Amino acid sequence: MWIAGNREPEFIWKIPLPDGFLPGLDVFPGNAYPVIRKNPLHPEQLEAVLMRWGLVPHWSTTLEDIEKYGSKTFNARAETAQELPTFRDSFQRRRCLIQIAAFYEWRKIDKFKEKHQIVSSSGGPLILAGLWDRAFIEAEPLDSFTVLTCPANALLDDIHQRMPVILGQKAAREWLDGKTDLHDLLRPCPSHWLEILPANEQNNMGLDLGEG
């Protein structure tokens, strides 16, 4: 999976886009991308902060650690994230949201990759459930995030066995607040929320995302 970056003028709940974020670009693991979280010092405030995609666990201390851990943690399985050492603290205390324009999945047919772009059938953005963490790499703080995945819904199952956890606005707020049963939120979204478009070399690089 990779991501077509948000292209709305602001995030849900009128959260402003962070400085330095260029809307509409495709995003790959290792890239910086804004995530929506509670401000760690002022939890009543929501903010959008650029973070590295690929969660670098809090015990990491070196650049080598970033490679070692952060290159393998761009997704976290919703079924296991609460228990795994790499994600469990974040599941408990550092949940976040990732607002995107679309995501891409592909299926291999022989040696061809058939690429698909998945968008919201409403025409708006998609909100993904994520986790973030902070490591101190040579004493410098590094915030990074991962996208939770769940089994594919009926629409996407043809293409791919897994999909990101996609939340409605109410569920998105509940994910941040953590006052409800979080596992109830981490389900495949209804198929009718989504629409599958073909993607190819011409339109899989953000060029069809409303620039013209």
Added chain:
DNA sequence: CCAGACGTTGTT
């Protein structure tokens, strides 16, 4: 005790 792992997706 110490050293090493700590993850996901897709498997033409």
Added chain:
DNA sequence: GTCTGG
């Protein structure tokens, strides 16, 4: 940081 395996 915490757990597992040797």
Added chain:
DNA sequence: CCAGACGTTGTT
């Protein structure tokens, strides 16, 4: 898309 590997022996 971009970054990194691209290998073997020997066994911390």
Added chain:
DNA sequence: GTCTGG
């Protein structure tokens, strides 16, 4: 250059 992994 080409393949893999994120």
